[in-house]
Amino acid sequence: DQQVKQNSPSLSVQEGRISILNCDYTNSMFDYFLWYKKYPAEGPTFLISISSIKDKNEDGRFTVFLNKSAKHLSLHIVPSQPGDSAVYFCAARLRNTGKLIFGQGTTLQVKP
Amino acid sequence: KAGVTQTPRYLIKTRGQQVTLSCSPISGHRSVSWYQQTPGQGLQFLFEYFSETQRNKGNFPGRFSGRQFSNSRSEMNVSTLELGDSALYLCASSLEGRIGANEKLFFGSGTQLSVL
Numbered sequence: 001d002q003q004v005k006q007n008s009p010s011l012s013v014q015e016g017r018i019s020i021l022n023c024d025y026t027n028s029m030f031d032y033f034l035w036y037k038k039y040p041a042e043g044p045t046f047l048i049s050i051s052s053i054k055d056k057n058e059d060g061r062f063t064v065f066l067n068k069s070a071k072h073l074s075l076h077i078v079p080s081q082p083g084d085s086a087v088y089f090c091a092a093r094l095r096n097t098g099k100l101i102f103g104q105g106t107t108l109q110v111k112p
Numbered sequence: 113k114a115g116v117t118q119t120p121r122y123l124i125k126t127r128g129q130q131v132t133l134s135c136s137p138i139s140g141h142r143s144v145s146w147y148q149q150t151p152g153q154g155l156q157f158l159f160e161y162f163s164e165t166q167r168n169k170g171n172f173p174g175r176f177s178g179r180q181f182s183n184s185r186s187e188m189n190v191s192t193l194e195l196g197d198s199a200l201y202l203c204a205s206s207l208e209g210r211i212g213a214n215e216k217l218f219f220g221s222g223t224q225l226s227v228l
Contacts, residue, residue, distance in 0.1 A: 006154070032212055036219075043116070043202055043219030044155070051213070089155060098210050099168045100217065102147070104154035 003027045004092050006103035013110050019077040021106050023090035026071065030092035034100070035064060035075050038087040047088075048075070080110045114139065116220035118203050124226045130191040133223045135203030137184050141218075143167075143209030144186040146178060149200040149222070158201075161186055162209050190225075198227045 005024045013019045021035075031052045036044035050057040050064045050073075057064050063076045073090055090103045117136040125131050137144050145168075146158040157170040161180035178188045184205075190197055200222045211217050 009152075034211070041221065043204070043221050045219070046216050049213070091155075093211055097168055099157060099160070100145075100211055101157065102155035104152060 002104070003030075004090060004101045004103040006088075006090060006106045008106050009104070010107040010109070013080045013108065015082055015110055015112050016079045019075075019080045019084065019108055019110065021075040021077075021088050021090075021108065023073040023075075023103050024071060025073065025092050027092070027094070027101075028071075029095045030101075031095040032093040033064070033066060033073050034091045034093070035062075036089045036091060036102075037084075038089065038105070044089055077108075080108075082110050082112050084108060085110050116203055116205050116218050118201075118220035118223050120223060121221065122224045122226075124228060125193050126228050127193055127195060129193050130189065131193060131225060133188045133190075133201055133203075133225075135186045135188070135205075135220060137186070137203075137205030138218055141205035141207055142184055143206045144180055144184060145204045145206075145209070145217070146186070146188050147202045147204065148172075149202055150198075155202065158188065160209060167209065193227045195227050198225060200224050 034049040035047040038044040065074045087105045089105045091100045119134045143162045145160040147155045160168040164180045175191045180186045202222045204219045206217045
């Protein structure tokens with residue numbers, strides 16, 4: 001039972017263009033959402049987050065959008081850079097336990 | 113400030129053996145969580161320890177166990193290894209285990225376990 005789903009295993013984008021990574025969730029008990037980035041041979045690192053009471057959060061080139069009615073989360077990277085090439089995980093926090101549930105990850109490749 | 117340290121980085125075991133992985137959290141962090149990463153499954157939550165007590169648990173069989181010591185260091189044990197246990201095991205730490213705007217989760221680089 002995958003409560004947080006990233007349906008695209010991979011995404012390839014040209015440098016300078018926009019990268020859009022998507023995430024869907026099924027549990028209404030999630031109250032906080034996060035994106036992590038992971039390079040090979042390293043652990044995931046925090047990228048950006050959003051509370052369920054908001055619909056957008058921006059940090060430099062990274063913007064996260066939350067559509068609660070559709071139970072959909074997306075991460076926009078503009079402009080994309082080759083150094084953004086990594087695996088991106090979305091995660092959702094359960095309100096009652098604080099536990100984080102992660103998606104399967106999407107591998108982003110930004111081509112020069 | 114040192115990050116989350118996991119040892120060993122790589123491990124090769126055979127079916128039926130057991131294995132113990134170690135994690136040292138960031139100094140001052142009292143919550144330690146363990147995750148299993150496999151291709152296609154993403155990061156799956158194993159368990160969380162806080163003040164030497166297991167506070168949250170994922171949907172893994174009883175062969176997977178853990179513990180936390182008084183200095184917040186944690187170990188994870190897998191007994192009777194199966195081929196499907198081959199994965200990257202990640203440890204993460206945070207101050208109190210309440211991840212949000214004021215508290216972040218920090219991951220170690222993981223232990224890559226191969227079961228032959």
